[in-house]
Amino acid sequence: MIIKTKRLVLREWRKSDIDAIMHGLNEYDVAKNLTTPFPYTRADGEAFIEKHGTHTSGDYHFAVTTIDGTIIGGTSISINDDGEYHGGIWISKDFWGLGYGTEIWTARAKFAFDYMGADALINGYYDFNDRSRRMQSRIGGRDYGVKTNYCPALGVDVREIVTILTKFDFENYYASIDFTYELCD
Numbered sequence: 001m002i003i004k005t006k007r008l009v010l011r012e013w014r015k016s017d018i019d020a021i022m023h024g025l026n027e028y029d030v031a032k033n034l035t036t037p038f039p040y041t042r043a044d045g046e047a048f049i050e051k052h053g054t055h056t057s058g059d060y061h062f063a064v065t066t067i068d069g070t071i072i073g074g075t076s077i078s079i080n081d082d083g084e085y086h087g088g089i090w091i092s093k094d095f096w097g098l099g100y101g102t103e104i105w106t107a108r109a110k111f112a113f114d115y116m117g118a119d120a121l122i123n124g125y126y127d128f129n130d131r132s133r134r135m136q137s138r139i140g141g142r143d144y145g146v147k148t149n150y151c152p153a154l155g156v157d158v159r160e161i162v163t164i165l166t167k168f169d170f171e172n173y174y175a176s177i178d179f180t181y182e183l184c185d
């Protein structure tokens with residue numbers, strides 16, 4: 001699947017994207033908010049593309065590019081064994097603070113509710129990750145619980161705030177914004 005927004009394109013990952021993934025995920029300030037390997041090796045990138053490079057009905061990992069094709073990060077939405085819709089997002093530090101996170105998170109939620117048929121999305125953020133907290137609450141996410149997660153970049157267990165975004169809350173938010181969303185096969 002391909003999703004187009006006003007400034008971005010979300011598409012399947014390709015082997016040729018591995019350098020961009022390594023660049024983004026080897027940035028400590030990015031990795032300390034994630035569970036991705038650190039340092040992130042070429043073999044990690046190859047294994048990731050092998051596993052998630054092709055979309056299947058319950059597993060969508062998207063490379064995110066600007067309109068000119070520059071990779072800025074990635075996002076995902078997958079259904080786990082408990083039937084929960086979950087996933088994540090990362091953006092290369094060079095592109096933070098431009099509203100891209102909110103644009104991607106909105107497009108991803110629209111896709112999950114409209115195309116995948118989700119009723120609610122379960123996400124999370126480490127308790128020190130203000131940007132992610134704000135990005136998630138901006139589109140209707142609410143704090144829902146707490147769990148502990150190991151963060152490879154920090155080398156310790158961290159406190160993760162679990163969040164829920166319901167279809168109802170997202171649709172209220174979506175109705176209040178002027179958003180460009182186009183889904184293509």
Ligand SMILES: CC(C)(COP(=O)(O)OP(=O)(O)OC[C@H]1O[C@@H](n2cnc3c(N)ncnc32)[C@H](O)[C@@H]1OP(=O)(O)O)[C@@H](O)C(=O)NCCC(=O)NCCS
Pocket residue numbers: 029030031033034088089090091092095096097098099100101102103124125126129130131132134135138
């Ligand atoms: C989290 C992340 C995706 C946000 O992307 P982004 O493009 O920088 O986000 P946006 O520009 O849309 O801004 C999101 C919010 O952060 C706020 N923000 C911007 N700079 C900030 C700062 N220095 N401190 C705290 N919040 C900040 C924005 O104002 C916005 O909140 P608002 O809507 O209430 O104004 C990005 O920082 C990232 O990839 N971080 C590393 C990986 C990560 O944390 N992933 C999420 C794991 S849960």
